[in-house]
Amino acid sequence: MLSDDEKKRVLHRLSRIGGQVEAVGRMIESDSYCVDVLMQLSAATGALAKVGQIVLENHLQTCIREAMSSGSKTDQDEKIQELVKLFRKYANVIE
Numbered sequence: 001m002l003s004d005d006e007k008k009r010v011l012h013r014l015s016r017i018g019g020q021v022e023a024v025g026r027m028i029e030s031d032s033y034c035v036d037v038l039m040q041l042s043a044a045t046g047a048l049a050k051v052g053q054i055v056l057e058n059h060l061q062t063c064i065r066e067a068m069s070s071g072s073k074t075d076q077d078e079k080i081q082e083l084v085k086l087f088r089k090y091a092n093v094i095e
Contacts, residue, residue, distance in 0.1 A: 001058075001062060002055070002058055006058065007053070009054075010051055010054055010055070013050070013051050014048060014051060016047065016049045017044055017048055017051070020040060020043060020044040020047065021044055023040060024037060024041055024044065026038045027040060052090065056086070056090075062078065064079050064083065067079040
């Protein structure tokens with residue numbers, strides 16, 4: 001789980017991302033230049049990806065580490081399968 005400090009930072013990032021997305025909406029409503037809209041969308045997407053990286057890293061350092069040190073082969077196998085699914089869905093690493 002995220003520490004209280006990490007939660008605060010992630011929630012702050014998400015709040016800023018929400019502001020970016022709202023700004024994109026205003027840009028579209030005001031017929032802003034397409035390239036400018038795309039740049040803002042790219043920034044918001046990158047910021048969301050960073051939040052995902054933070055959450056994944058935390059998951060690896062807490063939940064996965066705990067399962068690997070638990071001695072339970074069942075827990076270990078479940079966490080490995082969970083990671084494979086995550087990589088398939090979010091990283092397109094494994095086909």
